[in-house]
Amino acid sequence: xxxxxxxxxxxxxxxxxxxxxxxxxxxxxxxxxxxxxxxxxxxxxxxxxxxxxxxxxxxxxxxxxxxxxxxxxxxxxxxxxxxxxxxxxxxxxxxxxxxxxxxxxxxxxxxxxxxxxxxxxxxxxxxxxxxxxxxxxxxxxxxxxxxxxxxxxxxxxxxxxxxxxxxxxxxxxxxxxxxxxxxxxxx
Amino acid sequence: xxxxxxxxxxxxxxxxxxxxxxxxxxxxxxxxxxxxxxxxxxxxxxxxxxxxxxxxxxxxxxxxxxxxxxxxxxxxxxxxxxxxxxxxxxxxxxxxxxxxxxxxxxxxxxxxxxxxxxxxxxxxxxxxxxxxxxxxxxxxxxxxxxxxxxxxxxxxxxxxxxxxxxxxxxxxxxxxxxxxxxxxxxxxxxxxxxxxxxxxxxxxxxxxxxxxxxxxxxxxx
Numbered sequence: 021x022x023x024x025x026x027x028x029x030x031x032x033x034x035x036x037x038x039x040x041x042x043x044x045x046x047x048x049x050x051x052x053x054x055x056x057x058x059x060x061x062x063x064x065x066x067x068x069x070x071x072x073x074x075x076x077x078x079x080x081x082x083x084x085x086x087x088x089x090x091x092x093x094x095x096x097x098x099x100x101x102x103x104x105x106x107x108x109x110x111x112x113x114x115x116x117x118x119x120x121x122x123x124x125x126x127x128x129x130x131x132x133x134x135x136x137x138x139x140x141x142x143x144x145x146x147x148x149x150x151x152x153x154x155x156x157x158x159x160x161x162x163x164x165x166x167x168x169x170x171x172x173x174x175x176x177x178x179x180x181x182x183x184x185x186x187x188x189x190x191x192x193x194x195x196x197x198x199x200x201x202x203x204x205x206x207x
Numbered sequence: 208x209x210x211x212x213x214x215x216x217x218x219x220x221x222x223x224x225x226x227x228x229x230x231x232x233x234x235x236x237x238x239x240x241x242x243x244x245x246x247x248x249x250x251x252x253x254x255x256x257x258x259x260x261x262x263x264x265x266x267x268x269x270x271x272x273x274x275x276x277x278x279x280x281x282x283x284x285x286x287x288x289x290x291x292x293x294x295x296x297x298x299x300x301x302x303x304x305x306x307x308x309x310x311x312x313x314x315x316x317x318x319x320x321x322x323x324x325x326x327x328x329x330x331x332x333x334x335x336x337x338x339x340x341x342x343x344x345x346x347x348x349x350x351x352x353x354x355x356x357x358x359x360x361x362x363x364x365x366x367x368x369x370x371x372x373x374x375x376x377x378x379x380x381x382x383x384x385x386x387x388x389x390x391x392x393x394x395x396x397x398x399x400x401x402x403x404x405x406x407x408x409x410x411x412x413x414x415x416x417x418x419x420x421x422x423x424x425x426x427x428x
Binding site for chain 1: 213216217220221223224225227228230231232234235236238239242243338339
């Protein structure tokens with residue numbers, strides 16, 4: 021299959037990469053790296069891991085670029101590699117970053133209009149971290165990153181309805197986890 | 208309409224749950240390039256890439272160019288014997304750093320291209336080693352570079368002592384990196400990186416490589 025697209029489009033750039041144009045690889049990278057890194061960081065919560073997952077994503081994507089058939093947008097194809105690399109990486113390491121240490125040592129992030137109470141924030145983040153992998157991915161992508169269920173379905177290779185169901189369950193689990201402190205957050 | 212308190216909480220968490228810092232674009236790209244540089248060629252061959260396939264020649268132009276330059280350099284070096292041309296005669300309009308001694312232009316070009324390639328590889332290795340246990344696919348690149356390093360050192364016509372000294376140091380470093388491929392560990396990689404840093408190998412490599420296209424290399428033809 022030959023990829024064709026308007027000059028400057030992802031498809032046109034991919035065609036140049038496949039034709040051996042090294043500069044085109046850099047163009048693709050520049051166009052998509054922030055989004056991939058952002059997604060990896062949100063899931064991993066660690067700069068080194070996010071960096072490693074982002075690099076793995078692009079290495080794998082470039083190696084497999086010839087298999088990209090153009091049926092979905094390149095950003096979706098790349099995003100599905102990124103989420104797969106990230107989830108697999110986190111699973112393989114069997115590693116959970118120490119949220120409590122992070123919270124105690126973390127610098128305040130920018131200026132916030134309305135900051136969460138530290139204790140409530142800790143509980144919420146712990147509850148998100150404790151979610152099953154699939155639920156956490158859907159929650160982070162939908163609630164924090166603003167992806168639609170259709171986009172999440174394409175990224176995780178699940179039905180959009182499954183994405184909605186997982187979000188519903190994730191939210192229910194958060195409510196349960198935060199239940200004993202309902203007075204703090206139900207106000 | 209009543210707002211769901213959980214929505215409010217999650218809305219506030221948006222800025223606070225693993226807020227991503229700016230992506231370290233350059234560092235990541237250098238590591239990606241280094242990793243791909245070590246295995247791309249083999250993978251493409253394994254996929255059965257045909258010479259007739261569009262773009263194949265262009266993809267192979269760089270490694271073929273280096274090989275050709277090396278071959279031409281060695282050949283010219285042998286043929287010219289004592290045929291030295293007036294000092295300072297340069298190829299091209301600019302005058303980049305010259306190689307000392309009576310090194311032929313082609314050989315000087317091949318040496319500088321090799322140094323440039325080694326610099327890219329070691330920069331990638333250093334970044335990778337700082338982040339994690341280096342990928343064996345990346346380490347495989349050290350063996351090729353080591354072979355070329357030895358080839359250049361064995362060439363009597365490469366007379367620039369500064370470059371020869373640098374190549375001797377690179378030979379040691381590349382041999383260590385190549386050995387790491389069998390059983391890569393973070394500790395061993397750290398030791399190599401520490402040695403690289405202590406000896407200032409990368410800064411010296413960079414100052415040995417003239418900025419701009421490698422074609423602007425002067426020497427004797």
